[in-house]
Amino acid sequence: MQGTVTSVAKTRVGERFEELVSKHPIWQNPLLVACARNELSLKDYGYFIAQHFYYSRGFTRLLSALMMQCEDDKFRAELSHNLWEEAGEENMEERHSNLLRKMMNDVFGIAEPDSTDFKTYTVSYFDECLRFLKNTNSIGAAAFLGWGTEGVVANIYEYWYEGLLNLGVAPEALRYLSIHMECDDDHAAVIENIALSQCGGDIAAHAGEIETAIYKALDLRNEYFKAIYQDITTAKIEPLVTAICGKLPYLNTDDVSVFTSSLAKSSGVKLYSNQQQNEGISFEVSRFNIGCEVMDPRLLEIPEGCRNECHKHAHESLFYVVSGQGRVHIGDEHIDVKVGQLVYVPRWIDHFSENTGSGTLSILAITDFGLTKHFPNNTDFSYRKKQHTQVA
Numbered sequence: 453m454q455g456t457v458t459s460v461a462k463t464r465v466g467e468r469f470e471e472l473v474s475k476h477p478i479w480q481n482p483l484l485v486a487c488a489r490n491e492l493s494l495k496d497y498g499y500f501i502a503q504h505f506y507y508s509r510g511f512t513r514l515l516s517a518l519m520m521q522c523e524d525d526k527f528r529a530e531l532s533h534n535l536w537e538e539a540g541e542e543n544m545e546e547r548h549s550n551l552l553r554k555m556m557n558d559v560f561g562i563a564e565p566d567s568t569d570f571k572t573y574t575v576s577y578f579d580e581c582l583r584f585l586k587n588t589n590s591i592g593a594a595a596f597l598g599w600g601t602e603g604v605v606a607n608i609y610e611y612w613y614e615g616l617l618n619l620g621v622a623p624e625a626l627r628y629l630s631i632h633m634e635c636d637d638d639h640a641a642v643i644e645n646i647a648l649s650q651c652g653g654d655i656a657a658h659a660g661e662i663e664t665a666i667y668k669a670l671d672l673r674n675e676y677f678k679a680i681y682q683d684i685t686t687a688k689i690e691p692l693v694t695a696i697c698g699k700l701p702y703l704n705t706d707d708v709s710v711f712t713s714s715l716a717k718s719s720g721v722k723l724y725s726n727q728q729q730n731e732g733i734s735f736e737v738s739r740f741n742i743g744c745e746v747m748d749p750r751l752l753e754i755p756e757g758c759r760n761e762c763h764k765h766a767h768e769s770l771f772y773v774v775s776g777q778g779r780v781h782i783g784d785e786h787i788d789v790k791v792g793q794l795v796y797v798p799r800w801i802d803h804f805s806e807n808t809g810s811g812t813l814s815i816l817a818i819t820d821f822g823l824t825k826h827f828p829n830n831t832d833f834s835y836r837k838k839q840h841t842q843v844a
């Protein structure tokens with residue numbers, strides 16, 4: 453704890469390294485950004501925290517590697533306090549790895565986190581950390597594990613903690629995270645002071661090796677989190693890819709009766725509408741659930757003299773004009789359309805349609821939303837303006 457640390461004016465001399473940490477690209481890591489934007493589901497958290505369990509379970513080995521590097525018995529005594537807390541103090545059942553086992557069970561229903569299919573990137577991340585600690589000197593090892601590791605834990609866990617609270621998880625179930633948010637700054641202070649104490653009063657002479665070690669720790673974690681994020685994203689489309697490669701039909705042809713629909717609005721499911729008459733915006737969208745897996749047919753209807761709002765999304769769309777006459781605006785392009793015409797709208801391009809004729813403009817939009825809905829931040833409503841009326 454704080455009272456046991458070597459007395460070095462840490463907050464003054466260590467500040468330059470804290471600033472270095474704050475500038476590292478890890479704070480723009482897509483996994484942390486997705487947590488902050490509440491784009492991840494409980495299942496996503498369960499998946500990546502189960503991977504993280506491998507690191508958490510092995511953490512005392514990292515601490516021990518630093519201890520091994522310290523020749524000064526006083527430093528080893530200080531580190532033993534960190535280890536003591538990691539080990540649950542008097543109650544070994546309360547050791548931090550066990551608190552995470554309990555959280556995995558209580559929050560994600562993962563009863564055997566030790567049996568997780570740990571990915572290669574998870575194992576490599578831990579091995580690289582251990583390798584660095586074993587092969588550097590005690591200043592580098594302490595910098596790696598202080599500023600570069602323990603020093604960022606409270607911040608990182610706060611992203612996870614807040615994200616899980618927002619998903620409705622009770623704070624009591626997140627004790628593993630909250631304990632670290634409370635104690636890891638103290639743990640970091642102990643380790644950082646070990647690094648600084650060994651500089652013999654000449655921090656500048658060792659600044660280079662300290663900075664290199666800090667960046668090594670943060671780079672490794674940044675790459676690890678990127679791999680996790682990539683995995684979370686692709687895992688969602690894996691069943692689709694497996695089915696396509698395995699030539700498995702999505703639905704049984706016994707269900708063929710539901711594979712048809714009339715294009716009448718009444719036979720669709722209302723998806724959303726928006727009326728902002730002062731801006732000339734008025735439209736309704738219905739979806740046809742006719743068994744498609746990836747394609748998602750929708751009917752867009754715009755009354756005479758009106759348009760829909762300008763928006764963009766991950767799915768691409770093929771517009772087919774069913775009735776009426778209009779103009780489709782795609783980026784800087786403006787395309788006049790009439791009955792029977794097709795228009796392609798690429799992904800992530802601002803677009804809107806306006807009714808320039810008489811009567812309703814009806815457009816059948818076939819999108820690949822069945823694929824892109826698996827990607828974060830592409831729900832049906834995330835890209836719409838606030839004032840819409842959500843129907844379904």
Ligand SMILES: [Fe+2]
Pocket residue numbers: 511538548632
């Ligand atoms: Fe811990």
Ligand SMILES: [Fe+2]
Pocket residue numbers: 763764765769803
């Ligand atoms: Fe659209």
